[in-house]
Amino acid sequence: MTTPPAGFTRTELIDPFEIHVGPVFERGAKGARRFAFVVDERHINMRGVVHGGMLMTFADAALGQAAWDVCDHASCVTMTMQMQFLAPAKLGDLVEVTPVLTRRTRALMFFRGDFTVGEETIFSVSSVWKILGVD
Amino acid sequence: MTTTHVALPPGAENISRGGFNLFAGPFWRLPDQGGTGRFALLVEQKHMNSSGSLHGGVLMTFADIAMSQTSRAASGARTCTTVSLTCDFTGPGKLGDVIVAEVRVTRQTRTMLFLSAELVCGARKLGVATGLWKIFEQ
Numbered sequence: 001m002t003t004p005p006a007g008f009t010r011t012e013l014i015d016p017f018e019i020h021v022g023p024v025f026e027r028g029a030k031g032a033r034r035f036a037f038v039v040d041e042r043h044i045n046m047r048g049v050v051h052g053g054m055l056m057t058f059a060d061a062a063l064g065q066a067a068w069d070v071c072d073h074a075s076c077v078t079m080t081m082q083m084q085f086l087a088p089a090k091l092g093d094l095v096e097v098t099p100v101l102t103r104r105t106r107a108l109m110f111f112r113g114d115f116t117v118g119e120e121t122i123f124s125v126s127s128v129w130k131i132l133g134v135d
Numbered sequence: 136m137t138t139t140h141v142a143l144p145p146g147a148e149n150i151s152r153g154g155f156n157l158f159a160g161p162f163w164r165l166p167d168q169g170g171t172g173r174f175a176l177l178v179e180q181k182h183m184n185s186s187g188s189l190h191g192g193v194l195m196t197f198a199d200i201a202m203s204q205t206s207r208a209a210s211g212a213r214t215c216t217t218v219s220l221t222c223d224f225t226g227p228g229k230l231g232d233v234i235v236a237e238v239r240v241t242r243q244t245r246t247m248l249f250l251s252a253e254l255v256c257g258a259r260k261l262g263v264a265t266g267l268w269k270i271f272e273q
Binding site for chain 1: 152153154155156158159180181182183184185186190191192193195196197199200203214216217218219220221222223224
């Protein structure tokens with residue numbers, strides 16, 4: 001669980017809730033990082049598949065890391081997230097995403113992400129982030 | 136857990152039995168008020184982000200759990216799965232907040248439910264969620 005998958009390193013998490021549900025792994029350069037987590041017993045629901053709440057938390061964490069890359073670690077917050085649950089992820093699955101910056105304005109960042117297990121897209125997200133203190 | 140209970144509205148029933156629901160929770164069902172599904176979450180240290188506010192993932196998890204429970208109660212189905220969910224973050228949650236989710240069924244068809252939820256702490260609005268659920272097992 002704590003060993004990074006091949007090619008990945010551990011993402012340094014600072015939010016208590018992300019540390020609680022983590023670890024999160026990453027590979028690639030700043031601004032183009034790919035993120036991943038492995039579904040374990042803590043993340044599943046009574047049907048034995050990943051809980052939607054874990055996917056959404058991972059999405060907020062991964063897109064938040066990507067937003068941080070874009071705004072150079074300025075304080076930014078999630079304004080809105082839209083999520084589509086396309087297929088279940090199972091115990092032991094590696095869920096991966098490379099967040100995509102759709103557009104950046106002075107105060108806002110628009111992100112989307114397609115989350116995959118192997119070749120299959122299981123979860124899709126778009127979100128808007130606000131850089132605090134900028135009009 | 137005893138102190139947790141004191142801070143919650145009367146009649147709160149723990150609905151977190153295992154898995155992520157318990158790991159991220161606990162989450163509580165409150166007595167129904169006129170057709171609205173009501174749920175509660177007490178914000179603990181583990182729920183926070185590094186800025187001292189409630190983590191967005193917790194609010195979305197809470198919305199998903201409250202709305203999924205309401206889908207099952209409204210349809211009588213054993214299983215309902217989340218198809219889509221949109222969450223607007225309208226204000227920050229704080230440590231010690233008792234957040235209440237008020238869930239309404241907008242429309243129910245034979246196979247689907249459309250739901251909305253407001254997430255509030257007293258007079259503060261923390262979030263608004265809308266979503267679509269599929270009835271899986273009758």
